[in-house]
Amino acid sequence: MSDDARSDGGDAAVETGGDPGPSAFEPLSVEAAADLIGEIVDNVERVIVGKRDAVEHILVATVARGHVLLEDVPGTGKTMLARAVATSVDASFRRVQFTPDLLPSDVTGVNVFNQKTQEFEFQAGPVFANVVLADEINRAPPKTQSALLEAMEERQVTVDGDTRPLPEPFVVIGTQNDVESGRTYELPMAEIDRFAKKLRLGYPDDEQEAEIIGRTAGHHPIEELEPVTDGHTLRRARETASQVTLSEPVREYIARLAEHTRNTAQLGVSPRGSIALARTSQVRALLDGRDYVTPDDVQAEVRTVFAHRIRPRTGSETGEDVVASAVSSVPVE
Structure with missing residues (x-):
């Protein structure tokens, strides 16, 4: 992968292996699942001010095994929202900054020849994470955008004929700005259709903005945010929802x-x-x-x-x- 792959955050190593199936997860009770979602939303609200409905919609999509597209002007908290959700469920998080020169391999990964072993080794791309932020996804050309199609639908990535499962849970949160339309590419319908929800955050009102300024004047609250659950429990909530x-x-x-x-x-x-x-x-x-x-x-x-x-x-x-x-x-x- 090139030095300017433009990804950051998350853990260096992510356990993959695919979803072992619903039988591996005992569902939570309805009450416990509702409480869990509420706790995650409350925790995210320690970072994101005045957007409870949007946070709730993202958690609904996540538990429903879906992906989310956030469209708004720059600076409304789209990236921070994705980070807060990932942190709240103790999940690996990777961010990919989509740009016109980004390559599909910068997203999915690439096989690299190891001189010592005389074999090709797979270097996983940032898509191998629980929560993947595809930031400004409409700034990359369609060829690069299409690198997410298999991942979003089938929870796997195929590189050079080899198919590798992605970690579970797996959620893509895509963002796109609705300004500077002349410098962006329209998302193909095949990709738009893979997002379970499309949301807008909108500007905060004056009271909310004053609260945001107060919270971030020193250290940003995301730096002190702690998980309230883990991926295993989230998957149990998913099983509850499916029933x-x-x-x-x-x-x-x-x-x-x-x-x-x-x-x-x-x-x-x-x-x-x-x-x-x-x-x-x-x-x-x-x-x-x-x-x-x-x-x-x-x-x-x-x-x-x-x-x-x-x-x-x-x-x-x-x-x-x-x-x-x-x-x-x-x-x-």
Whole structure:
């Protein structure tokens, strides 16, 4: 890997080996899983001020085995949020600064010839971490962006014909600035569709900004943040979420919402999007202390899960407009 691979943070060595499967993890109780997510959100809020909803959405996506795309102007705390989440679950964290000259091998890793052993050895790229921050992902060309496609969908990386599993849990938090559009590349739909949620943090209000200034005037609170759980317990919470009941009427409601977007937009929601909505709705039910999903859970999640996957027919419409139309038009049966 080149000297300017532009990655930092995280542990030097990350245990891989893939997911041993759900049977290896005893699920937490619904109450314990809800408490765990709440504790992580509270801990992250020691660093991130006034963004509880966004933090909660990120934890929902993480427990739902999904990835998150954060889009906003520079300086709103996107990178710090990713670090705080990784620290809170005692997970390895790596940051990749996406630039126009970044190569796919700078992300996934490369085989290097060892003169002593006369063999090629694999040097893992920064994607081999529990939480990977793909910073300003839209500044890299499509070829480099595509280096994440296999990792995000299949939790593995293939280099020179050899496939290596990624550590679990594995979460990609991508960021992109919505300014300087002339210096960025549009993310391909194949990649956008792999993000379970797309969020915006937004500017803090004046009271929140004063609080941020007060917290960071000396040492930054991220330096003193301690974990509140570990990866094993998080995976137990994931198993709990997977067992939350998703009844046939709720499944059909999700399918009708997706069908509405396909009938009213140039490009509607894919089945992958429907699966993401089902999984995030299961986690949303957990947060309310329930072991079953209701249509209210689906409606609480649908905007952040569906909107970024939609391409409206007219320039006056947005993906959120199409989602709002679906929620108001599709009956709950």
